[in-house]
Amino acid sequence: MKKIGVCVVGLGFVGGQAHAPSVNKIKNGNLVAVCDMNDKLATKYSTKYGCKKYLSVKEALKDPDIDAAVIAVPNPFHYQVAMEFIKAGKHILLEMPLGVDLKQTDKIISAAKKAKVTLMPGLNFKFAPIYKEIKRMIKKDKVLGKGPVAIHFREYISANLLAAQWPPNSWAWDKKKSGGPLFTLSVWSIDLFRWLLNSEIKQLHAVAENHKLPKYKGTHGYMGYAVAEFTNGTIVSLQYSGGVSADQTISRTELIGENTNILTAIDTHTIKLNTDDVYETVYKVDAPGTRMWGHYQEVEHFVDCLAKGKTPSVTPEDGRIATEAGIQIAKMYRQLK
Structure with a gap:
């Protein structure tokens, strides 16, 4: 081949x-x-x-x-x-x-x-080992009974990390040119929950704010909050921030089941399951290097599909839906004068 x-x-x-x-x-x-x-x-x-x-x-x-x-x-x-x-x-x-x-x-x-x-x-979250395991536990192990009735997602990225990646004069802070950081960073989580729930967004509402950070010479400390209802009835809350201290960087997803169990994904390495019978069971996920967030698996899938003449599981429509939702969230983003 x-x-x-x-x-x-x-x-x-x-x-x-x-x-x-x-x-x-x-x-x-x-x-x-x-x-x-x-x-x-x-x-x-x-x-x-x-x-x-x-x-x-x-x-x-x-x-x-x-x-x-x-x-x-x-x-x-x-x-x-x-x-x-x-x-x-x-x-x-x-x-x-x-x-x-x-x-x-x-x-x-x-x-x-x-x-x-x-x-x-490039929607890599669905390839990340931690989320693939979360989906397996929901679908195969039925740890949340019939499934999650609510999901709470929090993605906080420290201001110093964003300043290192996107300096004050970067394209990322110009909403007219790029859509702004909230738009840029919200699309992956939107797609993640469509994939996890195998369901579409029924309605989406958001509020957001944006303030300059003199400490980092003019980068922005955005805060965004969105609530989405999916067609299967699940309610998803999404919290985004690029204005927190270095020790508060985290990606955390809490899924609440109809059976009262709670399944939590913390960053890319830890899954917790809380039930009435067992207070907390902790599972570790080993995903080194570029496999951590699914980038390796994503590129591998793309190239394998080309080599074998297959259609990728991630479609252009997936990208359009996530982009449209990101735009809707960013509409409420108060651009600084």
Whole structure:
């Protein structure tokens, strides 16, 4: 079986530290090249993985060894870069959100369909071992009886971590260009709960605020709260923050069953089950490196589907639904003057 030649485009935090090492290890893929307008980053990763480097998409598209691209450029460039690869007949795994609005998103989906190339949204949470185990426990072990009646999700990212990833002048803080950080970071959890519940959003309401952080020279400390009702009746509350102290960074999901049991996922490593009979049972999840949040498994699935002529389980419509929900949440985000 011919290996799929892959180019990782955009070598920031996700592209450089998650996607590039993942592509480099998967069985049916070959990391042919990396691409970034930053020569220092491109040189760093091309040297590390022994692959070609390109400083522009135009250069990369001249390479006949590239069959597909994993695109992890900043939000404002998703549309432009995705369309260039699609027009060139290349398959793409496109980081979320697909576009900064639904107009861009629909154009990308339509172009991929017309060109008959695979478009897989980068929705990695459903590949993360901790959430796959949570779903197994719900479906197979029936630990929540008929299922969860309510879910409480909290994603707090410390201000110092975000400042390191997105400096004050970064695209991420400009809502007009990128949709803002709340939009950017909410899409994965929305998709996660659609997948966990095998259900669609019936209604969604949100409130949010945004304040500058002088301590970090102007990055933003957003706070967002949303409540969604799914078509199966489950109520999901979502809490997002990028304005907490370093020791408060956490991803926590509490699922309350119709049998009164509570199943909790903490970050990527711990699952707790609370019942009337046993106060608390703790399970540890071992998921090292890029497998932790599902990036390796996501890229592996994308490349395997290309190699075997299959359709990925993550569809363009999944990406559109998550993008639309993220936009709805971000509507209530008070942009600073």
